[in-house]
Amino acid sequence: xxxxxQTPKFQVLKTGQSMTLQCAQDMNHNSMYWYRQDPGMGLxxxxxxxxxxxxxxxxxxxxxxxxxxNKREFSLRxxxxxxxxxxxxxxxxxxxxxxxxxxxxxxxxxxxxx
Amino acid sequence: AQSVTQLGSHVSVSEGAxxxxxxxxxxxxxxxxxxxxxxxxxxxxxxLKYTSAATLVKGINGFxxxxxxxxxxxxxxKPSAHMSDAAEYFCAVSDQGDDKIIFGKGTRLHILP
Numbered sequence: 159x160x161x162x163x164q165t166p167k168f169q170v171l172k173t174g175q176s177m178t179l180q181c182a183q184d185m186n187h188n189s190m191y192w193y194r195q196d197p198g199m200g201l202x203x204x205x206x207x208x209x210x211x212x213x214x215x216x217x218x219x220x221x222x223x224x225x226x227x228n229k230r231e232f233s234l235r236x237x238x239x240x241x242x243x244x245x246x247x248x249x250x251x252x253x254x255x256x257x258x259x260x261x262x263x264x265x266x267x268x269x270x271x272x
Numbered sequence: 273a274q275s276v277t278q279l280g281s282h283v284s285v286s287e288g289a290x291x292x293x294x295x296x297x298x299x300x301x302x303x304x305x306x307x308x309x310x311x312x313x314x315x316x317x318x319x320l321k322y323t324s325a326a327t328l329v330k331g332i333n334g335f336x337x338x339x340x341x342x343x344x345x346x347x348x349x350k351p352s353a354h355m356s357d358a359a360e361y362f363c364a365v366s367d368q369g370d371d372k373i374i375f376g377k378g379t380r381l382h383i384l385p
Contacts, residue, residue: 208371
């Protein structure tokens with residue numbers, strides 16, 4: 159029972175490089191989310207997808223794009239990485255068809271931009 | 273828009289002492305409220321949630337929280353701290369029917385031997 163799986167776990171990029179963070183969930187959840195976590199800032203929502211085929215901006219979407227590939231997978235892309243995007247990125251999923259269903263989190267991707 | 277404020281970015285308690293982590297929310301209607309815990313190098317895990325069924329909510333690892341509408345608070349407590357409780361704790365809020373959960377900035381709990 160894997161839950162939410164994120165790859166890679168660690169990555170170092172140079173400024174201007176691009177990369178895609180992958181996320182997959184095996185709980186048949188409709189909703190998926192990408193957050194970034196910075197010291198003293200808590201978790202801030204980047205993008206979310208309420209269902210397959212839909213995506214919406216969160217609090218800090220600039221510099222990112224997302225793709226909801228299918229119900230299981232939700233990827234986050236940095237087209238031109240900047241040092242300000244150095245952070246820990248978390249993917250999460252929820253089943254909001256139930257009354258209240260909190261989010262299940264992956265273990266994070268630690269990204270450093272030099 | 274709803275928001276949560278966690279008072280104290282760092283809290284230190286002695287092993288065996290009471291743990292109290294404070295959370296106040298801002299919402300025009302009673303929201304759903306959550307407490308999550310994050311251990312080093314891990315994602316967040318749900319401790320407990322309030323969904324209007326009962327004002328005192330019991331969670332895992334001996335934690336509980338009380339919803340107080342008059343104070344717009346949802347403080348997290350544990351009667352006796354254990355070394356394994358050292359972690360970062362996040363309060364979160366969601367309006368009923370909303371897809372999104374808004375997190376507080378977190379409180380790091382230190383347990384002193």
